[in-house]
Amino acid sequence: MPYTPxxxxxxxxxxxxxxxxxxxxxxHLSIGQIIFQEMxxxxxxxxxxxxxxxxxxxxxxxxANSMKVASYMRFxxxxxxxxxxxxxxxxxxMPAVAYACFFNxxxxxxxxxxxxxxxxxxxxxxxxxxxxxxxxxxxxxxRAATASLDVKIITMxxxxxxxxxxxxxxxLATPIxxxxxPARLELGNDQTLAxxxxxxxxxxxxxxxxxxxxxxxxxxxxxxxxxIQYSHNTLDWITGLLTTVTSGVFSTTRIIADNAFxxxxxxxxxxxxxxxxxxxxxxxxAMMVNSxxxxxxxxxxxxxxxxxxxxxxLEVQQxxxxxxxxxxxxxxxxxxxxxxxxxxxxxxxxxxxxVGRLTNGLKxxxxxxxxxxxxxxxxxxxxxxNNQHWAGYYGNQxxxxxxxxxxxxxxxxxxxxxxxxxxxxxxxxxxxMLKYQNIMYYPNEIESVISEMPDVAEVCVFxxxxxxxxxxxxxxxxxKQGSDLRAQDVxxxxxxxxxxxxxxxxxxxxxxxxxxxxxxxxxxxxANKNHYLHVKERS
Numbered sequence: 001m002p003y004t005p006x007x008x009x010x011x012x013x014x015x016x017x018x019x020x021x022x023x024x025x026x027x028h029l030s031i032g033q034i035i036f037q038e039m040x041x042x043x044x045x046x047x048x049x050x051x052x053x054x055x056x057x058x059x060x061x062x063x064a065n066s067m068k069v070a071s072y073m074r075f076x077x078x079x080x081x082x083x084x085x086x087x088x089x090x091x092x093x094m095p096a097v098a099y100a101c102f103f104n105x106x107x108x109x110x111x112x113x114x115x116x117x118x119x120x121x122x123x124x125x126x127x128x129x130x131x132x133x134x135x136x137x138x139x140x141x142x143r144a145a146t147a148s149l150d151v152k153i154i155t156m157x158x159x160x161x162x163x164x165x166x167x168x169x170x171x172l173a174t175p176i177x178x179x180x181x182p183a184r185l186e187l188g189n190d191q192t193l194a195x196x197x198x199x200x201x202x203x204x205x206x207x208x209x210x211x212x213x214x215x216x217x218x219x220x221x222x223x224x225x226x227x228i229q230y231s232h233n234t235l236d237w238i239t240g241l242l243t244t245v246t247s248g249v250f251s252t253t254r255i256i257a258d259n260a261f262x263x264x265x266x267x268x269x270x271x272x273x274x275x276x277x278x279x280x281x282x283x284x285x286a287m288m289v290n291s292x293x294x295x296x297x298x299x300x301x302x303x304x305x306x307x308x309x310x311x312x313x314l315e316v317q318q319x320x321x322x323x324x325x326x327x328x329x330x331x332x333x334x335x336x337x338x339x340x341x342x343x344x345x346x347x348x349x350x351x352x353x354x355v356g357r358l359t360n361g362l363k364x365x366x367x368x369x370x371x372x373x374x375x376x377x378x379x380x381x382x383x384x385x386n387n388q389h390w391a392g393y394y395g396n397q398x399x400x401x402x403x404x405x406x407x408x409x410x411x412x413x414x415x416x417x418x419x420x421x422x423x424x425x426x427x428x429x430x431x432x433m434l435k436y437q438n439i440m441y442y443p444n445e446i447e448s449v450i451s452e453m454p455d456v457a458e459v460c461v462f463x464x465x466x467x468x469x470x471x472x473x474x475x476x477x478x479x480k481q482g483s484d485l486r487a488q489d490v491x492x493x494x495x496x497x498x499x500x501x502x503x504x505x506x507x508x509x510x511x512x513x514x515x516x517x518x519x520x521x522x523x524x525x526x527a528n529k530n531h532y533l534h535v536k537e538r539s
Contacts (some may be wrong), residue, residue, distance in 0.1 A: 007422035014373035018358035032102030035248035069100035085129035112519035121143035190389035205395035223250035263291035274301035282312035310330035434471035436502035464507035474507035
């Protein structure tokens with residue numbers, strides 16, 4: 001079973017602390033150096049299986065492919081100060097590209113395939129990659145977005161017939177450099193490992209640097225060569241990066257797939273390959289629970305079921321738990337800027353909806369609007385410190401200073417509290433606060449009520465501005481398969497559960513096939529609100 005974190009509390013400073021970090025590897029080795037040596041230790045073990053492309057690679061084969069891609073980068077003269085761009089699915093050779101970057105000490109900047117040309121142009125204009133690995137599906141879009149850059153584009157699948165495109169097969173024909181060794185990092189483990197993107201719910205995503213640190217391994221040291229990891233998330237997600245790193249470090253077998261997430265497919269993958277470890281956003285959990293195949297799927301192999309990124313309805317959590325052979329569903333909390341898990345909850349029955357206790361090496365405080373530290377059961381902004389170097393948002397020191405203060409506390413923008421037992425509860429994003437007739441409330445308060453309805457699969461609540469009342473709550477609701485749920489049913493149900501005028505769905509509700517999401521899969525309140533207004537305008 002997973003290790004349960006233990007926290008201490010300093011009542012004078014009002015700061016919670018996780019246990020000290022234990023070093024399982026030489027602390028001077030980079031992530032790339034660790035993966036390089038671990039791959040050589042277990043050459044015949046299966047490293048990777050693509051469930052969609054039907055490919056299987058041993059660790060020796062994946063190691064060789066990674067060195068070939070790294071040798072290609074060295075042949076082109078790429079330096080550790082350069083950046084490699086990624087914008088692709090989990091295809092057979094994408095992990096080799098990531099490991100090649102780790103071996104060379106070159107950070108990759110990974111973007112989501114759903115980004116439009118304008119967003120790709122803005123983001124890659126920040127980091128100016130020398131090489132970009134993308135799928136042929138997005139080649140034309142990427143080429144147009146990077147027309148002003150001096151960049152080579154390598155396609156990972158569906159290779160276009162273009163003189164500007166190089167296929168990954170050509171790169172893999174590169175001879176491995178003689179006596180190949182992973183590079184020593186010029187800046188040590190303060191050097192940037194990868195560059196991901198913030199969720200972008202309030203504008204163009206920011207380029208978030210992830211430090212080459214051990215913190216990304218936190219809460220996963222129990223993984224062994226017997227484990228089989230499965231995550232559908234691509235390398236632009238922190239969870240996709242986490243899976244790629246932990247699979248290489250702990251010599252697990254990793255299941256990948258290059259198709260869009262499909263609940264029936266995911267359930268089949270877990271059953272067929274006997275996955276022991278998965279990580280998912282709540283939206284995927286809800287899709288699985290709502291699929292016809294859920295009740296007959298065998299999930300008994302799972303020993304670690306991690307989820308996070310947003311809140312999952314208790315009913316969805318209970319449904320998942322009912323299908324597991326061990327109590328292994330763990331609610332996690334973290335944010336991309338931290339580069340790792342911050343907390344995880346191994347005590348569902350005692351602390352439902354808590355995101356758990358701090359992982360090793362972290363400190364946490366809850367801060368009021370005026371910057372004062374708060375004690376247990378007092379709600380304020382969640383601030384976390386990991387005492388590690390962070391290069392910030394690439395090329396954006398102004399935004400960097402806003403999220404991390406001079407004392408190196410990350411200001412998460414999340415409102416929450418720590419209970420008397422050191423368990424964190426994240427209530428809402430600060431910017432999601434709504435105000436009705438000068439009374440403040442949070443969308444989550446109404447979402448929790450709607451989620452109790454047996455016919456509701458997912459819900460997103462947002463404010464619709466009224467000149468008379470301020471923010472009137474409205475809801476976009478996904479009903480369960482086969483349900484006859486109507487929007488008016490939702491409005492009426494909420495009205496029976498509260499006598500507070502401001503917590504009613506004063507602006508109404510709509511039934512939708514799926515919620516609008518950001519590129520990283522999180523529910524996007526602004527997009528759902530805009531869709532709602534569009535629907536109402538047409539009706």
